[in-house]
Amino acid sequence: MTLVAPHFRARQLGARPFPGRRRAPRLATVLTGAGVALVPWMLVLAKTLPQTTEVSNWSTAWIGLDLMLAAGLTGTGALLRTRDPRASPVAAATAALLVMDAWFDVTTSAGTPEQGMALLLAVAAELPLAAACAVVAARRAPHGQGQGQGRGQGR
Numbered sequence: 598m599t600l601v602a603p604h605f606r607a608r609q610l611g612a613r614p615f616p617g618r619r620r621a622p623r624l625a626t627v628l629t630g631a632g633v634a635l636v637p638w639m640l641v642l643a644k645t646l647p648q649t650t651e652v653s654n655w656s657t658a659w660i661g662l663d664l665m666l667a668a669g670l671t672g673t674g675a676l677l678r679t680r681d682p683r684a685s686p687v688a689a690a691t692a693a694l695l696v697m698d699a700w701f702d703v704t705t706s707a708g709t710p711e712q713g714m715a716l717l718l719a720v721a722a723e724l725p726l727a728a729a730c731a732v733v734a735a736r737r738a739p740h741g742q743g744q745g746q747g748r749g750q751g752r
Contacts, residue, residue: 662701666694673730682737689734695727 652658669691676684699719706715 662694662698666691666698669694669730670726673733677733677737685734685737688730688737692727692730692734695723695730699723699727 669687673684673688673691676687702715702723703712703719706712
């Protein structure tokens with residue numbers, strides 16, 4: 598009986614095979630609604646935000662982002678080295694942070710002498726690293742129930 602898949606074993610015992618399964622459509626609706634609700638908000642921001650502004654804690658914001666990038670990149674590398682299945686979500690988050698970093702570097706440097714360096718770093722470093730992390734995330738994502746059942750993680 599222990600070799601039977603959990604959902605079959607649950608059916609035999611009269612339990613619901615996948616508890617909490619009904620929550621996924623509700624969550625999907627909430628997330629989709631939140632994404633759609635951002636569209637009119639972006640229009641409001643486009644019309645009301647100033648083109649320039651002075652920002653306090655500018656260096657703290659950028660150092661914090663770079664700290665998260667350093668943690669994500671070294672964490673992904675360390676998890677890959679040990680073939681840990683948690684490399685996938687860490688790599689996915691790191692890819693998103695790298696794309697965000699490239700976007701903000703390029704857009705905030707527009708029209709300044711630093712724009713060339715921002716574009717170079719985006720094209721030569723941040724976006725290629727983001728693509729590599731996205732590949733890691735996609736290839737190592739679990740494809741079954743439970744930890745360790747993604748590609749290369751079978752038993």
